[in-house]
Amino acid sequence: MFIRIFQNSPLLSTQLYRKHSSRRVLLLFTKTLILSASLGGYIPTIQAADFSCVWKGKILHAGKWTDQSWGDCNNTFPNNTGSITYDATLRTGFSGVDLDQNIEIQNFSFNGGTFKGENELIVNEVFNWSRGNLMGAGIIEVLGGLDLNSGRKVMGKEQTLINSQTANWSGGSIDLFGTSELVNSHGATFNVTSDRLRMFGSSTSQFINEGNGSFNGNENGIIMIKLGDPTQNVQFDGPSFNNNGMVIVEQGIARLGGGGTSAGAFYAAEGQLLNFSGGTHVLLPGSSVLGSNIEFSHKDGGGTTTIEGVYDVENTVISGNSVFFNSAISYTSTLTQTLGFLEGIGNIVATDKMTLSGGWIQSSKPHIEGQQDQAILASLGELDINGSFIQIVGHRRVMNFGIANWTSGGIRLHSTLSRFENKEGAVFNIKENATFIVGAGLNIGADPLTPLEQGLFVNRGDIVVDLSDERQPVQINTRLANLGKIHLQGNKLVFGSDLLQFNNGSLLFDIGGENLNELDVLNIAGEAKLDGLIDITLTNSFVPRSGATFDILVAGSISPFETIEGFSLGGQDGDKFDFDIVPLDSENQVLRLTYR
Numbered sequence: 001m002f003i004r005i006f007q008n009s010p011l012l013s014t015q016l017y018r019k020h021s022s023r024r025v026l027l028l029f030t031k032t033l034i035l036s037a038s039l040g041g042y043i044p045t046i047q048a049a050d051f052s053c054v055w056k057g058k059i060l061h062a063g064k065w066t067d068q069s070w071g072d073c074n075n076t077f078p079n080n081t082g083s084i085t086y087d088a089t090l091r092t093g094f095s096g097v098d099l100d101q102n103i104e105i106q107n108f109s110f111n112g113g114t115f116k117g118e119n120e121l122i123v124n125e126v127f128n129w130s131r132g133n134l135m136g137a138g139i140i141e142v143l144g145g146l147d148l149n150s151g152r153k154v155m156g157k158e159q160t161l162i163n164s165q166t167a168n169w170s171g172g173s174i175d176l177f178g179t180s181e182l183v184n185s186h187g188a189t190f191n192v193t194s195d196r197l198r199m200f201g202s203s204t205s206q207f208i209n210e211g212n213g214s215f216n217g218n219e220n221g222i223i224m225i226k227l228g229d230p231t232q233n234v235q236f237d238g239p240s241f242n243n244n245g246m247v248i249v250e251q252g253i254a255r256l257g258g259g260g261t262s263a264g265a266f267y268a269a270e271g272q273l274l275n276f277s278g279g280t281h282v283l284l285p286g287s288s289v290l291g292s293n294i295e296f297s298h299k300d301g302g303g304t305t306t307i308e309g310v311y312d313v314e315n316t317v318i319s320g321n322s323v324f325f326n327s328a329i330s331y332t333s334t335l336t337q338t339l340g341f342l343e344g345i346g347n348i349v350a351t352d353k354m355t356l357s358g359g360w361i362q363s364s365k366p367h368i369e370g371q372q373d374q375a376i377l378a379s380l381g382e383l384d385i386n387g388s389f390i391q392i393v394g395h396r397r398v399m400n401f402g403i404a405n406w407t408s409g410g411i412r413l414h415s416t417l418s419r420f421e422n423k424e425g426a427v428f429n430i431k432e433n434a435t436f437i438v439g440a441g442l443n444i445g446a447d448p449l450t451p452l453e454q455g456l457f458v459n460r461g462d463i464v465v466d467l468s469d470e471r472q473p474v475q476i477n478t479r480l481a482n483l484g485k486i487h488l489q490g491n492k493l494v495f496g497s498d499l500l501q502f503n504n505g506s507l508l509f510d511i512g513g514e515n516l517n518e519l520d521v522l523n524i525a526g527e528a529k530l531d532g533l534i535d536i537t538l539t540n541s542f543v544p545r546s547g548a549t550f551d552i553l554v555a556g557s558i559s560p561f562e563t564i565e566g567f568s569l570g571g572q573d574g575d576k577f578d579f580d581i582v583p584l585d586s587e588n589q590v591l592r593l594t595y596r
Helices: 022-039
Strands: 051-055 086-090 097-099 103-105 108-117 120-123 126-134 139-142 145-148 153-155 160-163 166-169 174-176 181-184 189-192 198-201 206-209 222-226 233-237 240-243 246-251 253-256 260-262 265-276 278-283 288-296 302-307 310-325 329-343 347-356 359-363 375-379 382-385 389-394 396-400 403-413 419-422 427-439 456-459 462-466 474-477 479-482 485-487 493-495 499-501 506-511 522-530 533-538 549-560 568-570 577-583 589-595
Touching: 086 103, 126 139, 174 181, 240 278, 246 253, 253 278, 265 278, 265 310, 310 347, 359 396, 389 396, 403 419, 419 427, 506 549
Parallel strands: 051 086, 086 108, 097 108, 103 120, 108 126, 120 139, 126 145, 126 153, 139 160, 145 166, 153 174, 160 181, 166 189, 174 198, 181 206, 189 222, 198 233, 206 240, 222 246, 233 253, 240 260, 246 265, 253 265, 260 278, 265 288, 278 302, 288 310, 302 310, 310 329, 329 347, 329 359, 347 375, 347 382, 359 389, 375 396, 382 403, 389 403, 396 419, 403 427, 419 456, 427 462, 427 474, 456 479, 462 485, 474 493, 479 499, 485 506, 493 522, 499 522, 506 533, 522 549, 533 568
Antiparallel strands: 549 589, 577 589
């Protein structure tokens, strides 16, 4: 696990690299690990109070806490007075017990029925809750420990339950309805220790983890998820999950399916998974997402996640969610997108490998004078493009700094500011079942003859065509600006739009015979604005006869750039040829080579 220390500066050049800092890791997580070891399973030993009171009221009738319906209770009801302390065990019917005044006791066991009221109950030691309904408008504050086990536990109306020490959720479900709140307070730990647990309810209720978002465990609430089976999950689905402290996935899978607003830290330990699986999540400035595996999915209905704080993880998967990366720069070692939307106004850097198999990559970054208009998605290592189609939309620039392999599917560039860029020193391989790159925008204006809005494919490195003989040509049906090299293969690359080649760009043609299937040919439906170099190499020991001609490039029109006249022949054998631009009967033009 590596954490980078970085400045919030734009991503503008190849000076992008991964900053490994194991010392930073040690500083950030030493306190967390100490807290995990010292607090992780702690529940104080329950010591019986002076009197242990058991509710004896009639199960079908409503009662009040102050009723004389308690057994073994000193002829009163449980409420610490002076030096006398009380424990309480409560099980009621549906009509329940009303907390009709503020009460303080030592230990509280609640295992069925309904507990309600508008007053405050303070539990100095342990609250053991196995099942039942907390349906009041009051507050239960647990100062010692909270033991959540067994059956279904329901909070409703305006009830508040506060854990101020250590909670262990080891069994059963927790359902929050109304405007109820389950609070893990500053310095408290909420342990999730069993498989297949679920917190369910309404979006108006809240599970709140208090803190200041720093890595100081003494000031933060800690939600510690350590399941028995690392392949199983705990699901937080429905209530708003608001984390201002620390959420640590130490073992297992945590699914956040209900949304929430957070300014705290989220951390997935090595090999573990944190899944933003539904609802609307807003991670505010000052928040952080760190660790091993983070997924944005639709497993709990999908939704949106907005990231405005630090994002620095090992593996990111987008499989059916809308993720807005709004921080200046977000880092991930690997990025895999199969569905969903990668959005936001910030830059994202994948340092090791990026796999794009589908979904939408977009941005609505506003124009700011002196800054580039596109938000960047950068791949510094390997880039695999496969699957169906990837959609690049709005003000988004996808940049390849390493080796890209386009093996299947297509790429759609939807607007004038959407761009795919192959950077200096990078290689873009067109292989196997690649299909087409298309500018897929709408007509500008009402006139159907108005050209399509098109994105731009920019090549500053090497484009290499490597397709089987049986394959149909790959279509590039959007504008391509060539400032690098394009290594052609037979007639396997066809341009349905324009080719703009600058003075440092080159097209590499191999000629191995006079037949069409023995030489590279480039067909361009639009305009070929050629500067730079036409690179000619004779292959297969082929020596043309004097005066032999080769039509290597056919376009709607062929013209030099306005600022620099024409282009030159180069490569291994370029000095052996002359060239002409010749009109054809089809109103196209051809670049014709003549061997001297």
